[in-house]
Amino acid sequence: MAANRNKSRFPGLIARAIGIIAMVAIGVTMLYPLLWMLGTAVKTTDPALLLKEGAGASIFPDGENIFQNLFPPVWHWENFVEVFRVSEFGRYYLNSAIIAVGVTIGQLVTSSLAAYAFARLKFPGSEKIFFFYLATLMVPASVTLIPLFIIMSRLGLTDSYFVLMIPPMFGAYGTFMLRQFFKGIPEELEEAACIDGCNAFGRFVHVILPLSGPALATLGIFTFLGNWQSFLYPLVMVSDDRYKTIPLGLLDFVDLNSANWPLLMAASVWSILPIIAVFLLGQRFFVSGVRLGGVKG
Amino acid sequence: MQQKPLTPWLFLGPSLLGFLAFTLVPIVMSFALAFCAWDLFRPPRWVGLDNFYHLLGFSLREHPGLSPALAFVLAASCLALGVLSAWKLRGGWRTLSPILLAGASVVILLQVLEPVNERFWYFMGNTFYLLLGLPISMACSLGLAVLLNQALPLRNLFRLAFFLPSIVGGVGVYLLWKWIFNTDFGLINMVISMVYPPGGPAWLESVAWAKNAIIIMNIWAMAGGANMILYLAALQNVDTTLYEAARIDGAGRWQQFLAITWPMVSPTTAFILTMGIIGGFQGGFDAAYVMTRGGPAGATTTLSYFIFENGFRHFYMGRAAAASWILFLMVFTLTLVNWKWMAKRVNY
Numbered sequence: 324m325a326a327n328r329n330k331s332r333f334p335g336l337i338a339r340a341i342g343i344i345a346m347v348a349i350g351v352t353m354l355y356p357l358l359w360m361l362g363t364a365v366k367t368t369d370p371a372l373l374l375k376e377g378a379g380a381s382i383f384p385d386g387e388n389i390f391q392n393l394f395p396p397v398w399h400w401e402n403f404v405e406v407f408r409v410s411e412f413g414r415y416y417l418n419s420a421i422i423a424v425g426v427t428i429g430q431l432v433t434s435s436l437a438a439y440a441f442a443r444l445k446f447p448g449s450e451k452i453f454f455f456y457l458a459t460l461m462v463p464a465s466v467t468l469i470p471l472f473i474i475m476s477r478l479g480l481t482d483s484y485f486v487l488m489i490p491p492m493f494g495a496y497g498t499f500m501l502r503q504f505f506k507g508i509p510e511e512l513e514e515a516a517c518i519d520g521c522n523a524f525g526r527f528v529h530v531i532l533p534l535s536g537p538a539l540a541t542l543g544i545f546t547f548l549g550n551w552q553s554f555l556y557p558l559v560m561v562s563d564d565r566y567k568t569i570p571l572g573l574l575d576f577v578d579l580n581s582a583n584w585p586l587l588m589a590a591s592v593w594s595i596l597p598i599i600a601v602f603l604l605g606q607r608f609f610v611s612g613v614r615l616g617g618v619k620g
Numbered sequence: 621m622q623q624k625p626l627t628p629w630l631f632l633g634p635s636l637l638g639f640l641a642f643t644l645v646p647i648v649m650s651f652a653l654a655f656c657a658w659d660l661f662r663p664p665r666w667v668g669l670d671n672f673y674h675l676l677g678f679s680l681r682e683h684p685g686l687s688p689a690l691a692f693v694l695a696a697s698c699l700a701l702g703v704l705s706a707w708k709l710r711g712g713w714r715t716l717s718p719i720l721l722a723g724a725s726v727v728i729l730l731q732v733l734e735p736v737n738e739r740f741w742y743f744m745g746n747t748f749y750l751l752l753g754l755p756i757s758m759a760c761s762l763g764l765a766v767l768l769n770q771a772l773p774l775r776n777l778f779r780l781a782f783f784l785p786s787i788v789g790g791v792g793v794y795l796l797w798k799w800i801f802n803t804d805f806g807l808i809n810m811v812i813s814m815v816y817p818p819g820g821p822a823w824l825e826s827v828a829w830a831k832n833a834i835i836i837m838n839i840w841a842m843a844g845g846a847n848m849i850l851y852l853a854a855l856q857n858v859d860t861t862l863y864e865a866a867r868i869d870g871a872g873r874w875q876q877f878l879a880i881t882w883p884m885v886s887p888t889t890a891f892i893l894t895m896g897i898i899g900g901f902q903g904g905f906d907a908a909y910v911m912t913r914g915g916p917a918g919a920t921t922t923l924s925y926f927i928f929e930n931g932f933r934h935f936y937m938g939r940a941a942a943a944s945w946i947l948f949l950m951v952f953t954l955t956l957v958n959w960k961w962m963a964k965r966v967n968y
Contacts (some may be wrong), residue, residue: 338769346775356796436635465928466646469646489642555924591791593848
């Protein structure tokens with residue numbers, strides 16, 4: 324567009340060059356902290372090894388050029404294994420995976436069903452109930468957290484998969500987002516597909532769901548990521564090591580290995596690896612997700 | 621389409637049950653709890669507005685020259701004048717003078733009143749301070765979006781690179797930033813000492829710099845994220861003939877930005893600002909807990925951190941519930957004010 328028109332002209336070329344240089348500079352700045360994380364994770368704190376490997380191997384480069392020392396001369400991949408040896412990290416990993424996947428499935432099922440009821444079915448009070456759903460979106464999580472903790476501890480349900488998986492499944496946001504999406508599907512499609520008059524559940528399964536792939540994928544990805552990184556909620560609800568998730572495990576890790584930055588960073592890399600994997604697999608849904616979420620008033 | 625009367629409730633059932641049990645009931649309970657004192661061990665005790673008084677209240681204090689009664693009269697007359705001026709005056713003074721007079725009455729009142737809980741006001745101030753990062757990160761988002769909106773090679777790749785920091789989050793990334801802000805060996809201070817030998821501040825260990833460190837981290841995390849994508853979408857909807865017309869009239873790039881781009885993306889700006897304030901007010905817990913434990917000396921304690929401390933460390937359940945409702949009211953009012961203010965200025 325603007326740049327194309329200027330292509331033949333000299334000032335346009337300069338503008339393009341400046342644009343590209345700016346993008347590279349910003350991109351490097353944005354990604355540098357993550358590279359630094361990886362670089363620290365493969366360094367060592369073992370004094371004997373440091374002497375052998377020479378300058379730049381240490382995480383404490385002491386006045387040397389830090390841009391040369393981003394990565395050490397010898398990469399200590401064994402740090403990534405060490406993480407699992409010195410703590411219950413495998414257990415935390417499994418817990419996080421079970422909980423994030425479970426919550427995601429539950430969230431998709433319950434909120435898509437409810438969203439269909441709000442979008443298509445007629446029943447008394449539907450608008451009032453939907454308004455209640457919306458109103459609670461404004462209430463901060465800390466308002467509900469305290470009573471929820473009291474209820475769960477009175478029922479003896481803290482330190483359980485139940486408390487980590489069931490309450491987070493029910494977010495009003497997912498219902499709201501899917502309802503908006505379902506509303507956008509033409510009603511005639513449902514009528515045409517079910518000319519012999521199949522029931523509401525049939526229409527939901529055979530017409531609405533197949534057309535809602537992107538919306539469901541988007542909600543699923545955001546739910547998964549949100550629960551993978553969820554911190555305050557499990558921190559309050561869990562004290563038993565057996566139920567700890569990655570974020571809580573990482574925190575214990577800090578207490579045990581406070582100055583061992585390579586090991587800490589190796590554990591941190593492990594914690595963000597699934598996020599990056601999900602991000603790379605589902606890139607296109609992030610853009611659509613932002614637009615779905617950003618319904619302008 | 622025919623429909624049995626029970627059908628909708630079967631669809632709604634699971635979600636509604638969860639909503640009642642895990643959202644609505646806790647909200648009602650929390651509201652009741654805000655008027656109680658409860659440490660979980662002894663039975664809860666009704667204390668009325670006591671919790672709110674201990675968080676937001678003021679008590680009288682001695683002042684050598686000013687008696688409380690006189691101060692109240694002065695403050696009240698300032699307020700009355702303010703209302704009068706908003707009603708009678710025209711032009712810029714119409715907004716300015718009520719604000720000035722309201723400020724004056726607050727100053728007068730603070731001579732004879734002192735907050736019961738000074739720390740709570742300090743934590744509230746911290747929460748507001750951290751919100752200062754929002755306009756900066758929004759400006760960065762818009763800048764990145766303008767950059768990406770040009771026909772430059774590899775821009776999808778760059779969009780991905782800018783987006784990545786916003787999606788990796790959680791404790792791992794806070795630990796990374798704790799390491800980056802390390803006073804002696806962190807990335808930032810090493811870069812600073814390369815260009816400025818005395819070196820950088822103690823960041824997370826310094827009362828003055830800890831909040832700034834968290835703001836810098838938030839800008840890194842937010843600039844290229846959802847906000848940038850929203851701005852990019854808004855920019856792509858701007859009619860390119862507008863720019864052409866402006867160019868023919870001899871407008872430079874900066875003038876084009878001010879006259880066309882900025883007004884055209886203003887609905888997006890309003891949306892991002894509103895959502896950012898809502899999110900920012902509730903946030904700050906995770907980062908503070910992992911990086912500083914709310915310190916040093918409470919410098920990074922936000923409202924949400926205060927609620928956690930009171931509820932789950934000291935078991936002041938009622939106090940914590942009251943604080944969470946104060947948080948809700950602040951989010952609610954700010955959102956309303958923001959929408960009213962924006963409705964006048966945004967070009968839809």
